Amino acid sequence: MHVDWINSIIQGVLLGGLYAMIAAGLSLIFGVMRLVNIAHGDLIILAAYLGLTVASALGLYPLTALLIVVPVMAVIGYGLQRIVLNNTLSDDILPPLLVTFGLSVIIQNGLLEIYSADPQKLDAGQLGVASTNVAGISVGLLPLLMFVTAVVVIAGLQWIFYRTALGRAFRAVSDNQDVAQLMGLNKRHVYGVAMALSLAVVALAGIFLGMRTSFDPSIGGGRLIFGFEAVIIGGLGNLWGTLVGGVILGVAQNIGAQINPGWQVLAGHVVFLFILAVRPRGLFPRMTG
Amino acid sequence: MSSMQDHTVVRSSRASRFAALAGIAILILLIAAPLWAGRADMRLLGELFLYLALASLWNLLAGYAGLVSVGQQAFVGFGGYLLFALTIFGGLHPVLAIGVAGLLGAAIAVPVALLIFRLRGAYFAIGTWVVAEVFRLTFAQISVLGGGSGSSLPVSIVKSVAANRTMREWTSYWMALGLVVLVLAVVYLFLRSRRGLALTAIRDNELAASSLGIDIWKTQFQVYVVTAGLTALTGGLIFLQKLRISPDAAFSVNDWTAFVIFIVVIGGIGTIEGPIIGTLVYFALREFLSDLGTIYLIVLGVVAILIMLKAPKGLWGLIRERWGIELFPLSHRVIYSKPDKEK
Numbered sequence: 001m002h003v004d005w006i007n008s009i010i011q012g013v014l015l016g017g018l019y020a021m022i023a024a025g026l027s028l029i030f031g032v033m034r035l036v037n038i039a040h041g042d043l044i045i046l047a048a049y050l051g052l053t054v055a056s057a058l059g060l061y062p063l064t065a066l067l068i069v070v071p072v073m074a075v076i077g078y079g080l081q082r083i084v085l086n087n088t089l090s091d092d093i094l095p096p097l098l099v100t101f102g103l104s105v106i107i108q109n110g111l112l113e114i115y116s117a118d119p120q121k122l123d124a125g126q127l128g129v130a131s132t133n134v135a136g137i138s139v140g141l142l143p144l145l146m147f148v149t150a151v152v153v154i155a156g157l158q159w160i161f162y163r164t165a166l167g168r169a170f171r172a173v174s175d176n177q178d179v180a181q182l183m184g185l186n187k188r189h190v191y192g193v194a195m196a197l198s199l200a201v202v203a204l205a206g207i208f209l210g211m212r213t214s215f216d217p218s219i220g221g222g223r224l225i226f227g228f229e230a231v232i233i234g235g236l237g238n239l240w241g242t243l244v245g246g247v248i249l250g251v252a253q254n255i256g257a258q259i260n261p262g263w264q265v266l267a268g269h270v271v272f273l274f275i276l277a278v279r280p281r282g283l284f285p286r287m288t289g
Numbered sequence: 290m291s292s293m294q295d296h297t298v299v300r301s302s303r304a305s306r307f308a309a310l311a312g313i314a315i316l317i318l319l320i321a322a323p324l325w326a327g328r329a330d331m332r333l334l335g336e337l338f339l340y341l342a343l344a345s346l347w348n349l350l351a352g353y354a355g356l357v358s359v360g361q362q363a364f365v366g367f368g369g370y371l372l373f374a375l376t377i378f379g380g381l382h383p384v385l386a387i388g389v390a391g392l393l394g395a396a397i398a399v400p401v402a403l404l405i406f407r408l409r410g411a412y413f414a415i416g417t418w419v420v421a422e423v424f425r426l427t428f429a430q431i432s433v434l435g436g437g438s439g440s441s442l443p444v445s446i447v448k449s450v451a452a453n454r455t456m457r458e459w460t461s462y463w464m465a466l467g468l469v470v471l472v473l474a475v476v477y478l479f480l481r482s483r484r485g486l487a488l489t490a491i492r493d494n495e496l497a498a499s500s501l502g503i504d505i506w507k508t509q510f511q512v513y514v515v516t517a518g519l520t521a522l523t524g525g526l527i528f529l530q531k532l533r534i535s536p537d538a539a540f541s542v543n544d545w546t547a548f549v550i551f552i553v554v555i556g557g558i559g560t561i562e563g564p565i566i567g568t569l570v571y572f573a574l575r576e577f578l579s580d581l582g583t584i585y586l587i588v589l590g591v592v593a594i595l596i597m598l599k600a601p602k603g604l605w606g607l608i609r610e611r612w613g614i615e616l617f618p619l620s621h622r623v624i625y626s627k628p629d630k631e632k
Contacts, residue, residue, distance in 0.1 A: 030411075034411075035411075036410075036411030036412060036414070036415065038359070038414070038415070084594070084598070087598050088597070088598065093357065093410045093411055094351070094357060094558070095597050095598075095601060096411070097357050097411050097414055098357075098550060098554055098593070098597050099594050099597050099598065101359065101547070101550060102551075102590040102591070102593045102594040102597070103590070103594070105543070105547050105586055105587075105589070105590040106586075106587050106590040106591065106594075109583040109584075109586040109587045109590070110583075110587060112583045113583045113584065113587070221418070221542060222422075224415070225415065225418060225419055225422060228412070228415045228419075229419065232408070232412065262426075262429065262430055262437075263430075265422070265426060266423065266426040266427065266430075269419055269422060269423045269426070270423070272419065273404060273419070273423070276404055276405075276407055276408070276416075277404055280407035280408075
């Protein structure tokens with residue numbers, strides 16, 4: 001009996017890696033340009049479908065398809081930012097919110113039109129079923145790889161943010177757009193690069209999501225919510241906090257599911273609302289919303 | 290030196306006085322709809338009224354109070370489910386149940402607001418969505434209301450609205466019309482009141498408003514609760530027309546939020562006229578494009594984005610800029626009595 005519980009907690013921790021990846025992309029662009037991308041979840045599903053098309057057209061393994069999906073999503077991100085989203089940024093929060101909301105509806109229905117509402121899955125092959133034994137508990141290799149990838153992604157973003165010229169540009173436009181512009185940074189370009197980076201992470205999250213569970217065009221909104229909850233639980237502006245937030249959410253969902261399958265998602269929301277009630281700024285906040 | 294009497298400040302204008310008269314005439318015409326409209330027309334009008342009510346309420350919330358919610362489906366679904374619960378288990382008459390659903394919608398909005406008002410701006414928006422999901426998942430767990438697959442309103446309850454089908458359809462039409470008049474009146478009177486002025490000040494500049502002594506939190510809280518109650522009322526009416534409810538239909542983000550946002554953005558956010566124009570455009574588009582299915586939604590999304598980028602004040606904003614008219618007199622204008630020729 002209690003092995004089931006330990007098992008579901010470990011699965012929850014690993015699932016938290018996926019949520020942290022979703023959240024990291026969201027957190028990155030909020031940190032750089034105070035934009036909350038409502039279409040973030042739908043872009044993840046778009047990446048999963050792109051992976052499906054690339055994998056089946058070229059006969060590639062889903063993880064190999066990342067070599068194509070990641071750059072394609074990054075280019076989409078850069079283009080989206082330069083052509084559409086840069087025109088929405090001002091002190092008014094309404095335009096970016098409504099434009100990304102519109103994008104969300106467009107992507108969702110575009111996918112529905114092309115791929116239909118039938119659930120799809122990326123064929124993970126051997127990796128999907130392989131597991132390793134840790135202290136008597138079997139741990140799936142795919143979830144483990146997913147979690148390790150999330151840790152690497154967050155460490156990588158952290159490194160870019162604090163150790164590179166690009167990260168300096170991100171922090172500069174985040175602190176003061178006008179002064180950054182005077183110092184010779186083209187903020188429109190910097191924002192474009194930030195969105196490209198965000199969607200590259202989205203591509204990773206999308207492929208892992210598609211290998212782990214089946215997906216259909218309608219589930220994007222739910223993924224956005226999970227990523228958002230991980231960000232808020234962890235605390236705004238703290239990427240490692242976001243990883244903790246993702247893990248808390250994943251564990252809460254799996255414990256909920258262990259009690260009653262209908263409570264899986266609900267348990268995650270309840271934990272989120274509880275943390276919002278007792279620690280409105282999250283567990284490890286670094287900036288204010 | 291000019292005297293103090295060379296100008297007056299007015300709110301109403303010829304356009305608004307004309308609009309008031311035309312509005313009364315249209316209202317009388319609409320009340321008498323059973324005399325001139327067919328069954329299908331009346332059903333369409335009823336649906337139009339309900340969407341206009343939702344759009345006006347969302348506009349008050351997002352366009353005036355700066356509370357951009359993408360989770361108003363929480364209250365639509367809540368109202369719908371309470372109609373079912375109160376009639377089936379509480380034995381209430383459906384009309385009374387809808388009224389009670391509105392009150393309870395406002396009541397549940399109080400703890401919800403206390404929680405999600407901790408989030409600001411865009412994060413507030415997603416927070417409202419989480420609340421709507423919590424509502425959906427919770428109602429899906431209530432097996433006496435059909436759980437995840439939902440339930441239908443029993444025939445006996447449907448019949449208690451009115452004895453025959455025609456009379457029932459007329460009743461639900463009149464209730465929808467009554468609701469939209471109520472909502473527009475509440476929004477208009479609220480905005481003309483002292484609180485409305487505070488709201489406009491908050492929208493234009495939060496910092497300046499709070500330094501003038503306006504309690505931003507309290508004002509936004511009041512708007513949120515009132516809007517939630519009226520949205521729940523609307524939800525009750527929507528599901529009295531549909532006669533069937535399920536968690537996915539009741540808490541649909543597309544039906545009760547996406548369309549509503551598109552209506553307001555296209556018509557013109559932050560004006561009372563905007564949602565009216567937007568609802569008319571939306572229903573006209575739907576009549577022509579609904580055969581296209583998902584393409585229709587894509588078109589609507591593209592139009593809304595283009596309007597947000599190119600004409601953020603919407604169609605009504607364009608009209609107002611061009612001709613300076615206002616159908617609901619909210620703003621003050623200065624009229625100079627006579628140009629002084631000797632000066």
